[in-house]
Amino acid sequence: MTDTKVRNMEEFAALSGISRPTVSKYFQDPESVRPSTRSRIEKALERYDYRPNIYAVNQNRRLTKNVGIVVPYLTDPFFAEIARKIEERFSEAGFRPTMYSPYGQPDAESEILDSLRSLKPAGVLFAPLGRASDRGALEKFCADVPTVLFDSNLEGIGEAFVGSDNFSFVSQTVEYLVRTGAPPCFFEMRTPANPNANKRRAAYLETMQEFGHEPLVLKIDGEGWAFEEIGREGARRILESGGFPRDTVLCSNDRLAIGLLSACYEKGLRVGRGEGCALRVASHDDHPFAKFTCPSLTTAAHDYDAVAIRAVSTLHELIEAGGSFARRDETLFPAKLILRSSA
Amino acid sequence: MTDTKVRNMEEFAALSGISRPTVSKYFQDPESVRPSTRSRIEKALERYDYRPNIYAVNQNRRLTKNVGIVVPYLTDPFFAEIARKIEERFSEAGFRPTMYSPYGQPDAESEILDSLRSLKPAGVLFAPLGRASDRGALEKFCADVPTVLFDSNLEGIGEAFVGSDNFSFVSQTVEYLVRTGAPPCFFEMRTPANPNANKRRAAYLETMQEFGHEPLVLKIDGEGWAFEEIGREGARRILESGGFPRDTVLCSNDRLAIGLLSACYEKGLRVGRGEGCALRVASHDDHPFAKFTCPSLTTAAHDYDAVAIRAVSTLHELIEAGGSFARRDETLFPAKLILRSSA
DNA sequence: TGAAATATTTTACGCGCGATAAGTTTTGAT
């Protein structure tokens, strides 16, 4: 590689012996030029290592190749993992994905949308905070930018939704717990941040009804996104005031369960399905750490890959459709029950 | 807010009754225009909600307000947490931080640097993969872009380094374990990805020597970044072939320890410092999940905040210094011992 | 009140590339 620094496309075109418009065409789609020209450009590319100025490109293109990925809490490995899968797929498809997270703060979410808008992205995959989101801000954003919601559905917002079927999660765990032991009580936050939590509670109530068992919901206090801490404190309080009302607990999500398990361990309460176990615990999500809890956590798993793949392909379709669908599709993937040691 | 859509700065300037160059000046630094002008612009801003085109701005400015944050593995809550803190501070300072992660892959790391370079960032905070990094690529990058390394130090790369003092981590844990019980063996990967691991081993050897104890290093097999899994498998193998050679184990990092604890639980081996405990386990990092392991993990904590704050301020200084320092400074923050139940 | 100091306006150019139109060459099938 020669060290002649190439200032712009004009210069690079001269060096490769091709006209600038053709070089421009090449960078927009290498297949769109004749093989012989392509190889000449690529040879020059090896020698001079030029890349089009991304700002000039984006200023002039009708549509950028940027896509936004927004998740509510990026330090949660669950979201980090799904964001990663989505990011990977976009990169492969030649887009420039950028990740954003409001870390639970509604005003930060609105700010992200504002700054995202000014990036003129081709599209956005958006997992909203949920209850706390500023609905008006989201609607305005979605009116301007092709947006697909994932993970957490807000009715009427975005051109489509891709996520997991909460009913499938809960019906499977409840069915399993009932079949192999006793009907569970349901362990959740009093004021969940996420609409999925409400759907899970509803599914619990419905499924228990169906099986002819009395439902019992334990609502624990706590605000914010420190779910493990909240789960642990909630469980401690229950254990210190007489213990759980049933010998089987179904947690709304794995992060609460992680906290609960830690409280049980601390109190010397043995969790699992074997001899000498006082409590069975199951949960939902298959959080990346659920394999390493003590005992390892029986849970219903998201189909991470399916959600990521479908979310990306749906956004692709949306972009190609010009930014809007005739109908707002909702795709829900079923859960897969993962049997481990906790129940 | 009126719904007249403002196309560009020209139009907005006309609407606010100020000339375009002055409006341009305002957006670069609101303090640089007369208060009376400023308030006129801001009044217009409330009515018309205009924002300068980010691509046109960045194309023409000598230096963008972009900064890059690169961490080796973003789905690791440890990195996610520190990246978050850094991101937050840059946002407050009026920069546009963007996060990148190669997820352990050296070629992805080089690609990130390439695409980062084309963003013409004012500076980059970079936590390299370590051993696997393509040193040549990093050097070339750092020659063009003001870069400060953090977390993981590669000698001679970047204009400065900010991180934690590995010796301080290990000397504190070893001292504590020796003082309150017995000298630990050291549990680590055979081929650690990160230079910090080597420094920790060296610190272990040195500290044990100093205390007059025979060091003992257990090297477990495994490749990649699935440290919990690797730690668990390594511990299983040890437990199944006679158990740990000492009753105290010091893990190189918390993620390995999480795996080890899970293996111990599985095998019915009670970990902790009380009666009936067969093993004491301590570690390093204070991973966000270390509070929730069973038992909770005694560990040496990074000063996350100090590292984040110093990394950001160092990069600020570097940018203001025009991109290079006279001397490559290395800032190391000491660890803080966190006593929990595992040792 | 007046002159110097500071802000603002006017004017004009450039950044690097996308897009388009009109003319020229190359291609590949007859």
Added chain:
DNA sequence: ATCAAAACTTATCGCGCGTAAAATATTTCA
């Protein structure tokens, strides 16, 4: 060899803004 289609070249414009120089207006302070 012929000819139309495909690919390329040349020329030119526009995107939205930064920046600089010169002219003008406003403020500041004696």
